[in-house]
Amino acid sequence: MEKQELINQVNEVLAEEFEVETSDIAPDAVIKETLQLDSLSLVDLVALIESTFSVKIQNSELSSIKTFADLYEFIYARIAK
Amino acid sequence: MLQLNDKYFSVVSKEGADNTFKYRLHLNASHEVYKGHFPGNPISPGVCSIQTIRECCEDALHNRLTIRSIKLCRFSALLTPTRCTEITVGLSITPNANDYTVVADITNGDETFVSFKGTLERQ
Amino acid sequence: MDKPLYKGEEIKKLLNQRAPILMVDTLYEVSDNGATTGLTIEADNFFNLDGQFTEPGLIEHMAQSASAFVGYNAIKSNSSAAPVGYIGEIKNFKLAGRLPKAGDKLLTTVTVQSVVMNITLFTAETKTGDTTVASCQMKLSV
Numbered sequence: 001m002e003k004q005e006l007i008n009q010v011n012e013v014l015a016e017e018f019e020v021e022t023s024d025i026a027p028d029a030v031i032k033e034t035l036q037l038d039s040l041s042l043v044d045l046v047a048l049i050e051s052t053f054s055v056k057i058q059n060s061e062l063s064s065i066k067t068f069a070d071l072y073e074f075i076y077a078r079i080a081k
Numbered sequence: 082m083l084q085l086n087d088k089y090f091s092v093v094s095k096e097g098a099d100n101t102f103k104y105r106l107h108l109n110a111s112h113e114v115y116k117g118h119f120p121g122n123p124i125s126p127g128v129c130s131i132q133t134i135r136e137c138c139e140d141a142l143h144n145r146l147t148i149r150s151i152k153l154c155r156f157s158a159l160l161t162p163t164r165c166t167e168i169t170v171g172l173s174i175t176p177n178a179n180d181y182t183v184v185a186d187i188t189n190g191d192e193t194f195v196s197f198k199g200t201l202e203r204q
Numbered sequence: 205m206d207k208p209l210y211k212g213e214e215i216k217k218l219l220n221q222r223a224p225i226l227m228v229d230t231l232y233e234v235s236d237n238g239a240t241t242g243l244t245i246e247a248d249n250f251f252n253l254d255g256q257f258t259e260p261g262l263i264e265h266m267a268q269s270a271s272a273f274v275g276y277n278a279i280k281s282n283s284s285a286a287p288v289g290y291i292g293e294i295k296n297f298k299l300a301g302r303l304p305k306a307g308d309k310l311l312t313t314v315t316v317q318s319v320v321m322n323i324t325l326f327t328a329e330t331k332t333g334d335t336t337v338a339s340c341q342m343k344l345s346v
Contacts, residue, residue, distance in 0.1 A: 040155065040292050040343055043320040050318065059321055083253040083260070114250065117222035119288060126225060127291040128251075128260035128267075135260075148259040151297035151340070159290065199297075 027069040104170040110162035125160040134185045151199040218275035224250035227265040238315040239273040247306045256303040266328035287346040297340035
């Protein structure tokens with residue numbers, strides 16, 4: 001999958017799940033703020049990424065994913081190409 | 082027998098009409114459920130909050146109700162009856178052909194404890 | 205089913221709840237990502253109303269079924285005491301048919317979908333015999 005295609009797909013699934021517009025999602029924006037995540041909805045994010053891309057985010061890896069750009073990089077490095 | 086009104090909570094005040102209601106409730110920290118939830122550390126069980134919402138709806142609608150489904154119920158903060166002795170139950174009830182869609186919350190001041198959306202049926 | 209893993213008084217090692225709100229009496233089986241539990245509904249169950257085991261009771265039973273799984277793993281892996289679990293969120297609870305009644309035996313399967321920080325996301329399905337009584341998705345905070 002091309003990187004831009006991945007970015008578009010990530011944005012679409014996040015927008016749908018968390019009821020925001022894809023235009024609200026900026027690469028350097030902090031995910032928790034843009035999507036208004038608390039600890040309960042963070043679980044939904046991890047479950048969504050796993051079910052959509054088959055990429056698991058371990059607890060120890062969560063703190064390194066702050067912005068959407070971090071998330072794109074994380075998934076891109078791990079998806080089957 | 083499961084009935085929380087006048088045992089687990091008592092109604093301080095009720096306002097509203099038609100489809101929107103607000104119940105101000107006093108919580109009884111000596112209720113027997115706290116013996117087991119948890120010993121030495123009373124925490125209002127989430128399911129008792131759900132039952133509280135149901136009983137308020139039954140009062141508002143003058144009918145016993147079955148909880149057919151819960152689309153989402155979030156417990157955003159722990160409710161400790163010794164620390165928070167009164168709560169407000171807000172109800173917004175939409176009648177459908179065969180049942181009611183209930184959007185409810187349990188709050189006290191700025192604090193939200195429960196957000197609920199479900200479908201209740203007349204028994 | 206084979207001999208249960210935990211039953212009766214032993215269940216108290218897995219769960220912090222006590223009477224009148226202890227809502228699991230048996231842990232039958234555990235797998236990597238789930239467990240099977242049971243509860244026989246006594247006539248004086250806290251959640252009974254007019255001889256029926258009500259919806260909040262079903263939800264509490266499902267939540268404690270997941271807690272029992274978490275407690276079992278806590279004991280097995282670090283020999284620590286079972287942590288206290290709170291329901292964080294319930295999604296898509298469905299009451300399938302009629303409420304169970306006093307005397308019925310519930311059998312519940314919980315399946316863990318995800319664990320993020322201290323929150324376990326799981327699905328639960330409760331049956332009496334072959335009949336599904338209720339199901340839901342739940343987040344448990346420990």
